[in-house]
Amino acid sequence: MTRPLRADAERSMRSILEAAERVLSVQPTASLEQVAEAAGVARTTIHRRFASRQALVDALALAAAAQLRDAVDSAHPDTAPPLVALHQATANVLRTKRSWRFALEQADIPGSAAFADQVALAQRCVELLGRARDQGVLAADADLEWTRRVFYALIGEAIHGHTFDAADETDPDLLAGRIVDTLLHGAGPRA
Amino acid sequence: MTRPLRADAERSMRSILEAAERVLSVQPTASLEQVAEAAGVARTTIHRRFASRQALVDALALAAAAQLRDAVDSAHPDTAPPLVALHQATANVLRTKRSWRFALEQADIPGSAAFADQVALAQRCVELLGRARDQGVLAADADLEWTRRVFYALIGEAIHGHTFDAADETDPDLLAGRIVDTLLHGAGPRA
């Protein structure tokens, strides 16, 4: 139970977390000094809120994991038709992951504070894929866990290329279409 | 032109590079002290061969990139039937990438000394995919560059899971089959 932060403290907090993502996504080993500068804050202020560098990264990962969960939720993954949900969730995740690349990488590290959240999310992903399989969107004998990993890998790959910006490489909906299509049918000839 | 190394120096060299891969793949920020210990060598010996930490990493990446090139070459990617070459190259690359995970990650970083090699290799990959397309293994309208990226992503994903060891997760040939199958047909129902 920490008592509520004052309004300005809350603002500093956000500035720091956003700056941390910005700076660390470019250079994961950047110093807290650089983060502080990007946040428009003194380095000591960071240390007041976060006991250590690790604590900052954990908080960042936790916040990003929550964002990601919301992004998935808003695609109604367990009520909408599987194919629709899959597409929508993919587009939403792309948007979120683009903005929180570093944080979400951290969240996937076993030791991380947000790791449990990510595992839970993966579980929900498998459930969605299960519904997809039941409705014939996936092959009846599809390995759901492998399919999930492929799905994740495709998303990760799409984020990478995102560094450059061609028109069709930037739009999350176009990309999502490509990803889902590849996930379902691959690159081989269509029957 | 550096004159040839003495036999024992050559051995030290190999020990250092192998130890570096072993240690840095577990902890990329590990100190040269730890690398030296793992190599059974004094830290100063490392500094004699490699002017800086970066020089060591570059040499490591260069060696690994060469290994990877050989692994691809031995699959005869531009003479064997595309599907066969694809499978064989995948299996070989999996074996190599498993042993040189850290080094090959470094090689893919734009600033790296081995980056040019990796770009050239990607080019050859696209050529193989082009042959595959011409022979109907890939769809006639397949985007070769996107296909290559998907291919790479699948391989990367397969390497990840490799941390744990179930029987079918460890065998490169089984994995290669799964990867190529997924690349060509995805997870959807087969016509």
Add this chain to the structure above:
DNA sequence: CATAAATGCAACAGCAGTGTCGCAGTTCAT
């Protein structure tokens, strides 16, 4: 076997990042 090369060891300087503290000045809450 004689020489040159390579190594281990110990010590040193330098540097950068982390984390802590006290204090003076400001901003918010009531």
Add this chain to the structure above:
DNA sequence: ATGAACTGCGACACTGCTGTTGCATTTATG
């Protein structure tokens, strides 16, 4: 407006890694 919370600033100690040097010792090579 008054007290409490928050911040910036400067300073400090501490730690760990890097890179270098000198010297004694071992090891390969011709």
